[in-house]
Amino acid sequence: MLRLNLSTEPQWLDLGHGVRLLVExxxxxxxxxxxxxxxxxxxxxxxxxxxxxxxxxRIVAKAVGRIVVKDWEGVGDENDEPLPLTPEGIDALLELWPIFEAFQTRYIAGALILDAEKNV
Known part of the structure; x- marks a missing residue:
């Protein structure tokens, strides 16, 4: 059975390394x-x-990220000051391999693979 999540509210996505994204x-x-x-x-x-x-x-992840990311936590500059969310910041964040891989696996692929929980 296919389980539909009908929620349209953004949810926090933990990408590891202290980084979380609020995504639609x-x-x-x-x-x-x-x-x-x-x-x-x-x-x-x-x-x-x-x-x-x-x-x-990589190109698709950045394009999707710029659309769906509404806030972030755990992203700062070289002085540990929180950075404001910007499209350029999202692109730079997704250039970091562990963050890209987590976003790809936990968000993009997770939404596309329906049988992750035997939902076929």
Whole structure:
């Protein structure tokens, strides 16, 4: 049986290393909006620069992140001062391998794989 979570409220996502993101539920509308991100369009349409699957995953994660992340905790500057949430900050955060991997696994893949809890 497929279990639907009908909540539309943002929820905190723990990415480890003391970092948490307040994210909206991943919906079809969000994935469609991310597909229209200029970086995704460029990567998909530029035949000369064929992006690898890893490059596309990184580009998609950033596009989705810029749409769904509404707040964050545990992100600071070199003086341990909290940084304000910005699109550039989200991109920089997702360039950190452990954070990217956690976001990819716990948010994007978690929303796309329906049988994670035998929901098929």
């Amino acid at each position: 539920p991943l919906t079809t509308a969000i994935m469609l909006a991310a597909r229209s991100d200029p970086a995704i369009i460029a990567a998909a349409s530029d035949a000369e620069i064929s992006a690898s699957n890893d490059d596309l995953a």
